[in-house]
Amino acid sequence: MAEEQIGEFKNQLSNLIYALIAISPSRNYITQFLYLIKMNGSIDYRVLEDAYPDIVKDEYVREAFAKIFGISFADKVSLNTNGYGYFLTNFIDEIFKLFEDAEFRAKVSSILKDEFPEGVPNMAREWLEVRIEGLQSEPNYGENSLKVLKEIVKIGRLKIEDLEKRLGLSRGYLLQCLELLELYKLVEKDYDGSYRPSEQVKKYREVLERL
Amino acid sequence: MSKESKIKKHLINLLNALTNLSPSRNLISQLSLQLPKKLTTIEHSYPELATQTAKKILEILGIKFKDIVERKEGSFSEALYQYIHKTFDWLDDELICKGWDPSIKDYVIKKLEVRSELAKLLNVDLRALPNPYAEWASLVLRKFSSEPMGKKVINFLKMLLKHDSIRFYDSERMGVSEWDEFKNEVIRRLKINPAEFEELSRKFVNNPLLGKEELYYTGSRRYMVSQAFLLHSDYHLDLIYEVTHYYYYISRYGKESSTFVLRHKETLKKVLEEFKL
Numbered sequence: 455m456a457e458e459q460i461g462e463f464k465n466q467l468s469n470l471i472y473a474l475i476a477i478s479p480s481r482n483y484i485t486q487f488l489y490l491i492k493m494n495g496s497i498d499y500r501v502l503e504d505a506y507p508d509i510v511k512d513e514y515v516r517e518a519f520a521k522i523f524g525i526s527f528a529d530k531v532s533l534n535t536n537g538y539g540y541f542l543t544n545f546i547d548e549i550f551k552l553f554e555d556a557e558f559r560a561k562v563s564s565i566l567k568d569e570f571p572e573g574v575p576n577m578a579r580e581w582l583e584v585r586i587e588g589l590q591s592e593p594n595y596g597e598n599s600l601k602v603l604k605e606i607v608k609i610g611r612l613k614i615e616d617l618e619k620r621l622g623l624s625r626g627y628l629l630q631c632l633e634l635l636e637l638y639k640l641v642e643k644d645y646d647g648s649y650r651p652s653e654q655v656k657k658y659r660e661v662l663e664r665l
Numbered sequence: 666m667s668k669e670s671k672i673k674k675h676l677i678n679l680l681n682a683l684t685n686l687s688p689s690r691n692l693i694s695q696l697s698l699q700l701p702k703k704l705t706t707i708e709h710s711y712p713e714l715a716t717q718t719a720k721k722i723l724e725i726l727g728i729k730f731k732d733i734v735e736r737k738e739g740s741f742s743e744a745l746y747q748y749i750h751k752t753f754d755w756l757d758d759e760l761i762c763k764g765w766d767p768s769i770k771d772y773v774i775k776k777l778e779v780r781s782e783l784a785k786l787l788n789v790d791l792r793a794l795p796n797p798y799a800e801w802a803s804l805v806l807r808k809f810s811s812e813p814m815g816k817k818v819i820n821f822l823k824m825l826l827k828h829d830s831i832r833f834y835d836s837e838r839m840g841v842s843e844w845d846e847f848k849n850e851v852i853r854r855l856k857i858n859p860a861e862f863e864e865l866s867r868k869f870v871n872n873p874l875l876g877k878e879e880l881y882y883t884g885s886r887r888y889m890v891s892q893a894f895l896l897h898s899d900y901h902l903d904l905i906y907e908v909t910h911y912y913y914y915i916s917r918y919g920k921e922s923s924t925f926v927l928r929h930k931e932t933l934k935k936v937l938e939e940f941k942l
Contacts, residue, residue, distance in 0.1 A: 462713040466692045467722060469685055476682035483675040508672055515672060518782040538755045538779070541748075548744035558725045565718065 468566055471574060474549050477542075480580040485546060488523060488533065489581075492543035493639045496532035501637065550578040579658045585638040586661060592634060598623060599631040600665065603640055603655070607662055611650045673787055680783070680795060683752055686745070687797035688901075689804045693723070697745045698901050700728065701735035749797075750878070750895070753903055755779055757798035757932050798903070798929055802936045805900045810940050817855050819940050821865045824851055825904070826930055826937070834922040844925065870905055870925070871896040877907065896925075904928055 479486040487506050491497055503510040510516055510527070519525055524537010533540040552558055553576050563573040589603075590596045598621075605620055606612050612620070617628050632649060635641040641649045655662065688695040696707070696714055708715045714723060720730050727740020736742040758779040784791045809818040824847070833844030852862055871877075875897035890911045895903060909923040 456716065459713040459716050460718055462692075463716060463719040466713070469691050470693050473682040473685040473691075476678055482679050482682075483671060484679050515786065518786050521778050521782045522786075538751065541751045545744060545748050548741055552726070552741045555725065558722075561722055561725065565722070 464565055467562065468569055471562060471566065474552070475575065475577060477546065478549055478553075478577040478581065479546060480577060480584040485542065486584070488525075488539045489543050489546055490637075491525070491531055491533055492540070492546075494637065496530040497637070499527065499529055499531055502531050550581070553577040554579075578654065579661065582654050582658050583661055585640060586665070589634060589638055589640065590665075595627070595631050595634055598627070599634045602628065602631045603635055603651070604662060606641055606649050607651045607655060607659065611644070611648045613646075613648045617649075676783070676787060684756075684795040684797055686748065687752065687800060688749055689797065689800035693726070694745060694749060696723075697726075697728070697736060697742045698749050699899070700742075700746075701733050704730060704732055704734050707734050750901070750903060753798040753801070753929075756794070756796050757929055796932065799932050799936055802902055802929075802933055803939065805902065806936060806940055815940075817857060817861070818865065818868075819937060820855055821851060822869060822933065823937060824854070825870070826927065826934055829927055829930075831925045831927075832922055833925065839922075842922075866898075868899045869902055870898055871907075872898050875899070893926075902929070902933070904933070 475481060477485055479489040487509055490505075491502070499510070508515065509519055510531075516527055520527055523539030523542070524534040525539055526532050526534055533543065553574070559574045559576065563570050566574070586600070586603075589599050592599065601621060602617060602623075605617060609616075614625060614628055614632070617623070618625055621628075623631070632641065632643075635649075636643065639652050640655055642652050643649055685691060686694050688698045692711060692714060696711055702710075704715075713719065723742075724730065726745075727737040727742035729735050729737055736746060756779065780791055780794055783794055787794075806819065806822075809815045828843075828847070831843045831847055833842040836842055836845055848859075848862055851857070851865075852859060857865075877894040877896050891908060892911075893906050893908045896905045896907050898904070904927060905925045906928060907923050907925055
């Protein structure tokens with residue numbers, strides 16, 4: 455009887471964990487789109503059009519998304535605070551918090567070891583990996599943006615003039631790289647104009663070091 | 666993969682994941698939704714969630730196991746609870762009563778077109794889309810249909826669903842309200858006593874112990890403030906939102922009246938058709 459109950463609990467837990475993983479932006483293109491908007495508050499229409507042309511350029515899909523998720527498409531694209539998209543991205547924050555909890559991952563992994571032989575993934579860390587991969591794959595600025603990010607992480611805080619000297623890149627080009635890094639929330643700009651790594655980059659520094 | 670099919674594939678995956686978290690499909694969600702409950706009730710109704718192994722995980726999710734089992738404030742379990750209510754509304758939006766319009770001092774019914782837009786994007790029939798609210802309502806009613814009070818539950822809900830809204834106020838000060846009339850009619854037709862009416866009301870309309878949640882921004886007019894809340898009941902069918910008007914003059918402030926506005930009406934009516942008791 456007890457074994458049956460534990461077996462049923464495992465099924466329920468497995469169903470819950472798979473659903474939460476599937477919602478995470480590293481695994482779903484739709485929540486990735488929504489969460490990127492949420493992280494930035496709002497994003498320039500043109501930037502988003504380049505990054506997600508299949509959603510933003512196609513009028514039919516764009517209008518459907520606006521209604522389904524409560525997205526406002528103007529010069530800036532943002533999530534309406536009473537829309538489902540806004541709520542869903544807040545729920546994703548809670549998923550990240552849960553999966554960042556090492557105790558939770560360890561306990562779930564020990565119960566669901568057949569399903570997750572390598573352990574339950576940390577979805578927050580995975581989202582960082584996906585953003586860095588996204589950055590790297592940008593054809594014009596990707597590789598150098600990664601160099602900029604590594605330099606900022608190495609020193610801890612750098613101004614654009616320091617980056618110009620250290621990397622030998624032009625200011626205009628660097629600004630494009632930094633814009634991309636800010637879009638993916640990999641760096642943060644301080645009031646004095648200097649750039650520092652975002653909290654997630656600091657927390658999971660090894661993700662960057664592996665590259 | 667074509668662009669269209671990429672969006673379609675990810676939208677289907679998302680809908681499946683969101684639906685799999687609904688209380689009709691997952692016991693952990695079902696438990697989170699229905700707390701607080703007595704530990705003995707949980708051990709009886711959900712033995713699989715009351716083993717030591719399960720408790721350890723559920724505690725990390727933010728479920729406290731004491732004599733009363735409850736959700737911890739700010740925990741994942743609480744986020745899941747809110748998620749369930751929002752998703753009920755989102756995937757059952759077509760005929761939901763959506764908002765309070767301060768300019769006309771009344772509630773309005775708005776179609777958000779979530780379901781129809783999803784159906785168009787996925788190129789499926791509207792009826793093929795999951796509806797976690799309808800699934801949950803059907804599960805709750807199935808549970809009651811096998812119990813002695815099942816017939817009363819079904820008839821109570823049918824009588825409730827005849828209304829779009831029901832006003833209530835302090836009867837001693839302002840006379841018999843619409844809610845009093847509804848209560849008297851239910852007591853008479855279902856041959857129940859006032860205590861049984863209160864029990865039905867706690868189960869499906871409003872259990873004051875469970876609190877209420879502000880639903881919409883509610884406007885204020887000169888001398889009048891209005892607020893709209895979702896009322897929580899034991900089975901969380903989310904049937905009612907309460908709109909309350911407060912007046913304030915220079916030296917006086919008070920509650921004028923409240924209105925229970927019915928939600929999810931059409932869906933619940935359809936679900937009730939399955940139950941002929």
